[in-house]
Amino acid sequence: MVEERIGEIFRRAGISGSLHVTDVDAPAREVAVRADESVVIASVFKILLVLEFARQVVAGQLDPVERVLVRAEDRLGGWGIAGCSDDVEVSLRDLAYFAMSVTDNTAADLLLRRVGADVLPMLAAELELPRTRIVGGPRQLVETMLADVGARTEAEFARIFPTLSDERIRAMRVLDPAHTTSSTARELTRLVALIWRDEAGPAAACAMVRELMARQIFWTRLAAGFPPGVRVAGKTGTLPGLHLEAGAAEYPDGRRYAIAVVARIDGLSTRRIDVDLAMGEAARTAVEALRGD
Template identity: 45%
Template structure:
């Protein structure tokens, strides 16, 4: 029997003290009727780069099906150089394998790598992941290119406009009114559906087992330590994906404890401030995730095996 969703004491206050509203869902991997921690878990949230988990799932499916050779190389051209980390910030065209693009997409959130992969796989392949896993409240407007185009349009720019310049010259009201920041008008999901996706990847249901393992291995190589992993002690392994847009700071992933138990956690925050750097909000993601997982572990302690 499913245990009713519970709100672990103090988690909402963690977000509030950091100047944000938080949305969270946490569950143990492979335990369908176990306890969960839910705070706004069924509210729509802006995915930002968390959507790249869906692209990764479509990628490993395509490789497993023989539709794509991960070792084959492609060229990231000027079309995709929109700035930021990885190939998105390169000065020159670069030739990269599909599997290395997938790694860049997940490990450092390379937007160019994401879009090259997305266009190779096709929107239908990514949407098929959503349909197959029953993620009825998850919706994509496209890839990073489409998202940024909506921002440029919303700020009155044209195809030739520089995104950073437009954002730098926009008022707070203009930014806050953007479709990209409204979970009803942009790429979105719910925290519960994101943990469903993660559970499917860790339980070998999102794709064949070898493909799911590849996705998990790639997610374990993320380089950002300032959000989800910031509150967990040494020895806890974390495989996750961040997501960031003005006011939105997110991370979703799976934490594996030394005893082998694994927990899917999806945390989304919306800050009151438009500041580029919000370390307290970043840290609240880790603190809330840790509190949620510890609550689950206390609710269902590990079994003690006799000799």
């Protein structure tokens, strides 16, 4: 069975994971491996964030070219403008681009302030994602991490973190689905499928999200598993010991598949190419099973 093959892929890479893959246009056709387990989703929440931004733009509530000044006190660690040394001025639309393409936490935090943090739980409820919970944005998660290790600043956190035991790190709230932003693999594929079917909001808003997800630069997870000619769009999430991605694969024959893969590993590394490649292999294995039905 395909589930057994996926389990073997996970075992070879030392993964304890969950997976859900469904045909976008025939959702009853699925491959599920522990798909209903609650999981931390980390930066994958940015799909909901950018979707809400796109919906507000299409509704005329936000001007996508509105300018935002990013100052030193706004910056969180990470990629994109998060790593800039000087003040930067960008549009709301470019904040959405940076948040999705390079998982820029500063961009996501500023965009969340503009769309309204209280709106995302309501959006999840509207889209019938009852087990998807949003607990603040990147800044709230960073503040939680600092508090959990007793650090006052990010620099102090960077000094303390390498000295912590694995047990202490795994006890942090940011790694506990009950205390942080979380969902299930099944609900993540539902979200992706709704966006790909233009059912998560106006068609123009869904198209905007699809285009931004296709511009993600990280290719070693889902995208690595598929052959040339298959268009893969997605959003990664990464925390110590946790690798995940949700997205879609579009084949030249027009068939489309929503995919979510969550990989938990014994170690706490965030750079495990073997784990990333196994995620892509598992995704492709599930999709090929659906295509062969």
